[in-house]
Amino acid sequence: MVGVMGPGEGATPDENIMAFDLGKAIAKEGWVTLTGGRSFGVMDAVMKGARDADGLTIGILPTETEKGASENAQIRIVTGMNSGRNYLCVLSSHVVVVLGMAAGTASEVALAIKANKKVILLNQDEVTIRFFKNIGSYKVLVATTVEETIKHIKEYLAVQQRY
Amino acid sequence: MVGVMGPGEGATPDENIMAFDLGKAIAKEGWVTLTGGRSFGVMDAVMKGARDADGLTIGILPTETEKGASENAQIRIVTGMNSGRNYLCVLSSHVVVVLGMAAGTASEVALAIKANKKVILLNQDEVTIRFFKNIGSYKVLVATTVEETIKHIKEYLAVQQRY
Amino acid sequence: MVGVMGPGEGATPDENIMAFDLGKAIAKEGWVTLTGGRSFGVMDAVMKGARDADGLTIGILPTETEKGASENAQIRIVTGMNSGRNYLCVLSSHVVVVLGMAAGTASEVALAIKANKKVILLNQDEVTIRFFKNIGSYKVLVATTVEETIKHIKEYLAVQQRY
Amino acid sequence: MVGVMGPGEGATPDENIMAFDLGKAIAKEGWVTLTGGRSFGVMDAVMKGARDADGLTIGILPTETEKGASENAQIRIVTGMNSGRNYLCVLSSHVVVVLGMAAGTASEVALAIKANKKVILLNQDEVTIRFFKNIGSYKVLVATTVEETIKHIKEYLAVQQRY
Numbered sequence: 001m002v003g004v005m006g007p008g009e010g011a012t013p014d015e016n017i018m019a020f021d022l023g024k025a026i027a028k029e030g031w032v033t034l035t036g037g038r039s040f041g042v043m044d045a046v047m048k049g050a051r052d053a054d055g056l057t058i059g060i061l062p063t064e065t066e067k068g069a070s071e072n073a074q075i076r077i078v079t080g081m082n083s084g085r086n087y088l089c090v091l092s093s094h095v096v097v098v099l100g101m102a103a104g105t106a107s108e109v110a111l112a113i114k115a116n117k118k119v120i121l122l123n124q125d126e127v128t129i130r131f132f133k134n135i136g137s138y139k140v141l142v143a144t145t146v147e148e149t150i151k152h153i154k155e156y157l158a159v160q161q162r163y
Numbered sequence: 164m165v166g167v168m169g170p171g172e173g174a175t176p177d178e179n180i181m182a183f184d185l186g187k188a189i190a191k192e193g194w195v196t197l198t199g200g201r202s203f204g205v206m207d208a209v210m211k212g213a214r215d216a217d218g219l220t221i222g223i224l225p226t227e228t229e230k231g232a233s234e235n236a237q238i239r240i241v242t243g244m245n246s247g248r249n250y251l252c253v254l255s256s257h258v259v260v261v262l263g264m265a266a267g268t269a270s271e272v273a274l275a276i277k278a279n280k281k282v283i284l285l286n287q288d289e290v291t292i293r294f295f296k297n298i299g300s301y302k303v304l305v306a307t308t309v310e311e312t313i314k315h316i317k318e319y320l321a322v323q324q325r326y
Numbered sequence: 327m328v329g330v331m332g333p334g335e336g337a338t339p340d341e342n343i344m345a346f347d348l349g350k351a352i353a354k355e356g357w358v359t360l361t362g363g364r365s366f367g368v369m370d371a372v373m374k375g376a377r378d379a380d381g382l383t384i385g386i387l388p389t390e391t392e393k394g395a396s397e398n399a400q401i402r403i404v405t406g407m408n409s410g411r412n413y414l415c416v417l418s419s420h421v422v423v424v425l426g427m428a429a430g431t432a433s434e435v436a437l438a439i440k441a442n443k444k445v446i447l448l449n450q451d452e453v454t455i456r457f458f459k460n461i462g463s464y465k466v467l468v469a470t471t472v473e474e475t476i477k478h479i480k481e482y483l484a485v486q487q488r489y
Numbered sequence: 490m491v492g493v494m495g496p497g498e499g500a501t502p503d504e505n506i507m508a509f510d511l512g513k514a515i516a517k518e519g520w521v522t523l524t525g526g527r528s529f530g531v532m533d534a535v536m537k538g539a540r541d542a543d544g545l546t547i548g549i550l551p552t553e554t555e556k557g558a559s560e561n562a563q564i565r566i567v568t569g570m571n572s573g574r575n576y577l578c579v580l581s582s583h584v585v586v587v588l589g590m591a592a593g594t595a596s597e598v599a600l601a602i603k604a605n606k607k608v609i610l611l612n613q614d615e616v617t618i619r620f621f622k623n624i625g626s627y628k629v630l631v632a633t634t635v636e637e638t639i640k641h642i643k644e645y646l647a648v649q650q651r652y
Contacts, residue, residue: 001238001239009472018255029555030240047497049600058238058240060240064408065254065256073220075164075195075238076164076224076255077221077251077255078251078254078255079251079254079410080250080251080254080407080408080409080410081251081407081408081409081410081576082214082390082406082576083406083576083600083603084405084406084407084410084570084573084577084606086576086578086600087243087570087571087572087573087575088240088241088242088243088244088251088573089227089577091239091242091243092229092239092240092243093526097524101623102603102624103599103600103602103603103624104599104600104603105599105626106598106599106602106620106624107596107599107600107603109577109591109595110592110593110595110596111593112595113592114572114591114593114596114597115572115632117226118513127616127619127623128617128620130575130620131595131616131617131619131620134590134616134617135590135591135595136592146509151598193382199464212437227571240418241572241573242376242573243573244413244569244570244571244573245413245415245553245569245570245573246437246440246569247407247410247413247568247569247573248350248571249413250407250408250409250412250413250438250453251410264460265440265461266436266439266461266462267436267437267440268436268441269432269435269436269439269457269461270433270436270437270440272409272432273337273429273430273431273432273433273436274412274429274430274433275432276429276432277409277428277429278429280411290456290457290460291457291460293453293457294432294453294454294456294457297427297453297454298428298429298432300430327564327565343620358564382571383567384564386566390580390604391580401490401521401547401564401579402490402581403547403549403566403577404577404580404581405577405580405581406576406577406580407577413555413569414566414567414568414569417553417568417569418566420563426517442552457570
């Protein structure tokens with residue numbers, strides 16, 4: 001279960017393209033893609049990519065109903081908790097990949113570090129990397145490409161041996 | 164997505180047997196089985212039945228980690244919310260089936276009615292049926308067998324037309 | 327901290343009058359009144375009564391902002407969790423009093439029993455009493471007047487000795 | 490309602506001293522102090538300061554019971570949600586002050602920005618300030634002393650006019 005966290009409406013076109021490629025790569029490895037489930041930005045694009053490669057996708061929705069869910073989210077967990085659901089996205093992921101940055105995304109990175117999850121910062125700027133390295137030290141890895149991200153995850157899973 | 168709610172440790176052998184049969188019947192219809200995800204009682208038995216018929220199972224766990232999850236829960240949503248997760252079980256289900264009764268289960272029936280979900284009381288006693296009919300009226304259906312339960316769900320889905 | 331649970335919009339005039347008297351009686355004992363915080367029904371009336379006797383009131387709101395909060399809720403905990411906040415109302419109360427009945431209220435009684443709280447059913451019908459006695463046994467007390475309710479709470483606190 | 494967020498066990502002696510002074514200053518203004526409620530670090534110290542100046546203190550606890558609560562938390566909201574409670578701390582605060590930094594604290598700053606709260610970063614390093622300014626822009630203020638923090642809050646409240 002790979003959680004991919006990133007902005008919704010505020011995502012850039014480049015982030016959405018990379019998210020699509022990331023979703024495809026995750027699905028090709030046979031992993032499940034988990035996101036915040038809404039029909040915008042990185043969440044939507046990564047699940048679209050995963051579906052394109054026949055992967056399973058899970059969306060953990062902030063809303064009280066399925067309204068607003070991405071059609072690319074096959075399994076929809078409805079929380080009614082608004083941004084409180086960010087904590088659940090993180091706890092349910094075995095590894096967290098972060099692509100793009102916004103307030104909600106930042107809360108997910110911080111909660112992931114707090115919950116002792118491995119976090120991969122994909123294509124982030126220097127300030128973001130330094131900030132999260134300061135609070136998360138060895139739990140935080142850095143990648144600039146999808147390939148590097150998949151490699152990090154594989155190495156982590158190899159160490160865990162329990163997947 | 165059919166949510167099946169019922170006691171954990173306190174479930175009777177008869178409830179567990181019926182839960183196993185219910186899980187098989189749900190899976191044979193091609194529906195997903197959703198439960199509270201723990202390795203005890205109705206939750207565990209219904210997912211075991213669903214797996215036996217190659218169905219997909221989802222467990223929404225009360226814990227902060229996967230520890231204590233049923234091995235029959237294929238997809239595990241980790242909430243760290245204790246009984247607060249009961250609300251999520253209910254919101255994420257399209258129909259809620261209730262088998263056996265305990266305090267946690269009763270909270271799920273009540274929250275399901277509150278969230279306007281269709282609830283099927285399977286094999287419940289007269290007091291339980293009257294209580295939930297009083298607060299839920301037409302949203303609450305009654306069944307005494309697995310077959311009757313599946314029939315209720317099919318009729319409901321036919322009306323909804325959106326599944 | 328005495329939690330008073332009951333219907334919002336659906337409360338009857340008689341329930342609201344009794345809730346007002348209950349709030350006054352709780353405040354006169356020097357106890358804090360905790361409710362779901364909205365500006366309707368039992369929640370609102372009990373806090374109005376408590377304020378009338380200069381008691382402190384706490385409202386645990388389902389919403390993401392304070393909009394919709396009762397003006398009688400002095401301290402407002404904003405959860406953004408919708409009915410998920412029912413669990414918090416119950417956990418934060420030392421004793422739970424239930425006046426009137428609806429789906430949300432029923433979920434609070436059940437969650438209170440699950441969390442091993444003492445629950446006092448005030449002025450409930452026979453079916454309701456029998457249902458909750460079945461799942462909560464000794465944790466569930468019955469009262470028909472405000473005075474009897476206060477007496478139950480005092481006896482419980484005397485046993486607890488830690489308040 | 491001023492929320493003060495900061496590390497628990499990991500807080501430095503200097504942070505705890507400043508937190509104590511901050512709590513006193515908040516109480517002297519007649520404001521309520523809200524924290525995560527545990528008996529460690531910044532949470533505990535700021536409530537101790539507030540109590541020292543006869544202020545009201547609220548602790549929103551991560552646990553399922555009051556065990557582990559600071560004795561300086563007068564009103565205790567018990568959530569059973571672990572770090573999921575961070576979202577509630579933020580939503581329930583009118584202004585959020587951040588003193589010290591750790592993963593849980595960072596999630597609170599991010600969630601506060603997401604919820605459009607005014608955030609005051611007290612005594613933070615350059616990387617932290619730049620990171621949160623990047624994602625929160627005008628919502629994020631910077632202070633180096635307790636006096637400056639109180640001044641920021643007063644100016645904000647004056648603009649809001651609704652407190």
